[in-house]
Amino acid sequence: MFENAGMKPQLGRRDFLKWASLLPFLGVKWPGLVDQPRGFSRDSQAPNVLILVFDTLSARHVSLYGYQRETTPNLARFAERATVYHAHSAGGNFTSPGTASLLTGTYPWSHRAFHIQGTMSRLFEARNIFSLFGSKGYYRIAYTHNQAADALLYQLRQHLDERKEPRELSVLFHPVPDRLFPNDYNVARTAEAQFLRSGIGEDLWPSSLFLAWFYNTLWGQRAWSVKQKLADAFPRGAPDYNSQERSGLILLLEDAIDWLQTQVSRLPRPYLAYIHLFPPHAPYATRREFIDIFDDGWAPLPKPRLFFDQEASEEHLNLQRRLYDETIAYVDAEFGRLYDDLQKTGALENTCLVFTSDHGEMFERGIIGHVTPALYHPLVHVPLLISRPGQAVREEVYTPTSAVDVLPTLLHVTGQPIPEWCEGEVLPPFGEGAAKSERGIFTVEAKENPKQGPLTKGTVSLRRGRYQLIHYFGYLGVEREFELYDLENDPEERENLYSPNNPLAVELQKALEEKLQEMNRPYLA
Amino acid sequence: MFKQRFTAYEIFQVFVVCSFTVHVWSVYNLLKEAPAWMLRMSAGELTATIAYVLAFTLFESVVVCLGIVLLGVLLPSRWLRSKLATLASVVLYLAILGSGVAYKLGARPETWAGKEFVFAGSLFVAASAAAYLFVLRFPGLERKILAIVDRVSVLTLAYVFFDLIAVLVVIIRNV
Numbered sequence: 001m002f003e004n005a006g007m008k009p010q011l012g013r014r015d016f017l018k019w020a021s022l023l024p025f026l027g028v029k030w031p032g033l034v035d036q037p038r039g040f041s042r043d044s045q046a047p048n049v050l051i052l053v054f055d056t057l058s059a060r061h062v063s064l065y066g067y068q069r070e071t072t073p074n075l076a077r078f079a080e081r082a083t084v085y086h087a088h089s090a091g092g093n094f095t096s097p098g099t100a101s102l103l104t105g106t107y108p109w110s111h112r113a114f115h116i117q118g119t120m121s122r123l124f125e126a127r128n129i130f131s132l133f134g135s136k137g138y139y140r141i142a143y144t145h146n147q148a149a150d151a152l153l154y155q156l157r158q159h160l161d162e163r164k165e166p167r168e169l170s171v172l173f174h175p176v177p178d179r180l181f182p183n184d185y186n187v188a189r190t191a192e193a194q195f196l197r198s199g200i201g202e203d204l205w206p207s208s209l210f211l212a213w214f215y216n217t218l219w220g221q222r223a224w225s226v227k228q229k230l231a232d233a234f235p236r237g238a239p240d241y242n243s244q245e246r247s248g249l250i251l252l253l254e255d256a257i258d259w260l261q262t263q264v265s266r267l268p269r270p271y272l273a274y275i276h277l278f279p280p281h282a283p284y285a286t287r288r289e290f291i292d293i294f295d296d297g298w299a300p301l302p303k304p305r306l307f308f309d310q311e312a313s314e315e316h317l318n319l320q321r322r323l324y325d326e327t328i329a330y331v332d333a334e335f336g337r338l339y340d341d342l343q344k345t346g347a348l349e350n351t352c353l354v355f356t357s358d359h360g361e362m363f364e365r366g367i368i369g370h371v372t373p374a375l376y377h378p379l380v381h382v383p384l385l386i387s388r389p390g391q392a393v394r395e396e397v398y399t400p401t402s403a404v405d406v407l408p409t410l411l412h413v414t415g416q417p418i419p420e421w422c423e424g425e426v427l428p429p430f431g432e433g434a435a436k437s438e439r440g441i442f443t444v445e446a447k448e449n450p451k452q453g454p455l456t457k458g459t460v461s462l463r464r465g466r467y468q469l470i471h472y473f474g475y476l477g478v479e480r481e482f483e484l485y486d487l488e489n490d491p492e493e494r495e496n497l498y499s500p501n502n503p504l505a506v507e508l509q510k511a512l513e514e515k516l517q518e519m520n521r522p523y524l525a
Numbered sequence: 526m527f528k529q530r531f532t533a534y535e536i537f538q539v540f541v542v543c544s545f546t547v548h549v550w551s552v553y554n555l556l557k558e559a560p561a562w563m564l565r566m567s568a569g570e571l572t573a574t575i576a577y578v579l580a581f582t583l584f585e586s587v588v589v590c591l592g593i594v595l596l597g598v599l600l601p602s603r604w605l606r607s608k609l610a611t612l613a614s615v616v617l618y619l620a621i622l623g624s625g626v627a628y629k630l631g632a633r634p635e636t637w638a639g640k641e642f643v644f645a646g647s648l649f650v651a652a653s654a655a656a657y658l659f660v661l662r663f664p665g666l667e668r669k670i671l672a673i674v675d676r677v678s679v680l681t682l683a684y685v686f687f688d689l690i691a692v693l694v695v696i697i698r699n700v
Binding site: 115116117118119181183184186187188190191192194195203204205206207208209210211212213216217219220221223224447448449450451452 | 567589698
């Protein structure tokens with residue numbers, strides 16, 4: 001057809017028809033070109049892994065761990081076929097560090113996601129639970145309600161087969177960058193919030209002079225109408241999880257649980273599912289049937305107010321504690337619904353189910369919530385239950401464990417090697433040489449430090465055996481302070497045992513400060 | 526219709542006023558937040574975040590400018606008498622003052638019902654009209670306002686130059 005060199009090539013009718021006969025092949029879904037699950041060496045015998053994270057769930061408020069209010073009867077049912085970890089610590093005291101420790105098996109001083117809405121160091125874009133399970137042929141799916149956790153999942157999206165966006169399971173979700181800038185969501189989200197919705201502090205105003213007024217008024221109207229519709233089911237207010245930050249995230253836990261039930265039967269096997277749900281995080285929006293179930297007049301004994309007192313009255317602390325406890329009961333009921341479904345469908349026979357939280361919450365010493373430099377036990381102690389496929393009996397582990405141990409343990413359970421960069425250990429009772437009681441376990445709060453700099457202002461706690469040392473450094477007026485508690489004899493942390501003359505305190509202090517220096521060294525060079 | 530009512534220079538002046546005030550507000554509030562971003566962002570992320578905000582600000586400048594020009598078309602020409610830049614200055618400076626006071630007093634528009642928004646909007650329109658009439662009564666004041674417009678025009682062009690770079694950054698990050 002093009003044999004006459006130098007002449008303009010012409011496509012004849014017959015040639016056109018010949019080539020046109022190839023057109024149907026364009027519709028063929030060629031292997032490797034189609035957006036299909038990336039399980040090249042899929043092992044159908046490998047167990048599924050379902051990680052269920054309930055945000056801000058302090059183990060100190062969970063009846064399974066001895067809390068005096070019966071907050072978690074359904075979790076107790078699940079515990080009958082799971083391993084219950086009684087001394088489990090979060091990696092940090094808010095979402096970003098706590099979640100990143102779970103996802104990477106490293107402490108915040110390594111992964112560096114220790115700011116609100118912070119992301120991990122780029123090194124961990126290749127070192128995380130999703131990349132490791134992907135190489136084993138797992139189908140990987142992740143969902144979170146929480147935008148701080150979503151910033152991390154977005155950062156790791158290249159290793160996810162499915163990342164469900166917070167918007168998809170929300171009743172109301174108003175940030176727009178996920179639609180306008182899907183390729184640059186984390187940066188665009190911060191800019192959009194600054195432009196239209198700033199206003200967390202009294203002097204932080206939106207960068208938009210005019211549009212913010214229209215946008216926020218219109219959005220407020222829409223949120224109000226949604227809240228009106230939910231008022232009957234949620235008389236204390238709709239579950240608006242970011243009202244203070246004006247992000248307008250209203251969601252129902254029930255929707256997420258319903259969705260999760262459908263996913264468990266739909267997902268290709270084996271799968272790794274990381275599901276991070278917002279409740280019982282503030283605003284403690286409880287469904288009607290849980291309201292006032294703990295209106296029992298109980299008030300714990302006040303504790304000493306040593307550092308970072310927010311000056312909340314004891315009455316207010318106790319009221320907030322009760323609202324939080326009632327929200328936990330609501331969360332537990334929804335978890336019970338999921339658990340029943342997993343049992344009914346037999347999903348637990350081939351699934352490793354992990355139940356945990358990213359950090360705790362506290363209502364004592366004048367402090368409410370978890371946005372604080374403090375690292376007391378209610379903020380650090382979170383639940384951990386792991387049910388092996390087909391596990392039928394309950395097991396108890398009292399050895400101190402950490403969020404950084406979850407990844408190596410899951411790797412071990414699924415027959416994968418543990419990378420050397422991982423700072424955690426395989427948890428008992430899984431495997432030989434499992435985590436030892438006397439090793440040091442750390443929790444790090446460092447949100448006022450630069451991401452790529454040494455930690456010079458923050459709080460680090462070291463748990464070793466029954467003792468917990470808390471070290472505050474670099475704060476104005478709290479330049480270098482310590483607290484030491486014996487959590488076995490004094491689980492409520494009433495008696496500070498720290499003294500420079502206490503040999504145990506000196507030993508723990510030395511270990512903590514040496515570790516901190518070691519982790520700071522790369523940033524001091 | 527535009528050519529009959531406004532010269533190109535008048536529209537340029539209006540854009541200068543809108544762009545300048547919208548940028549001053551935007552950059553001022555951006556700088557209050559940026560130190561917190563510096564802790565958690567790399568230089569590239571910080572640059573990109575600022576680029577987004579500047580791109581959004583350029584968009585707002587254009588929208589506000591078009592709104593003022595539209596107002597100039599809709600209002601009887603004898604009310605304006607070639608004083609569109611004066612009107613724009615009055616409206617925009619009052620917007621900065623009003624927004625600052627409102628936010629300082631804790632205004633949260635997302636909690637407003639429709640009537641509160643209408644009330645606030647009406648108050649702003651009435652204040653703008655009163656301020657405009659006040660300025661018209663004092664030609665010296667009006668001359669000073671226009672002198673400011675002339676002086677900030679170079680700065681405005683610099684803002685727009687950075688905005689265009691910002692738009693380019695946003696496009697590059699999203700293709």
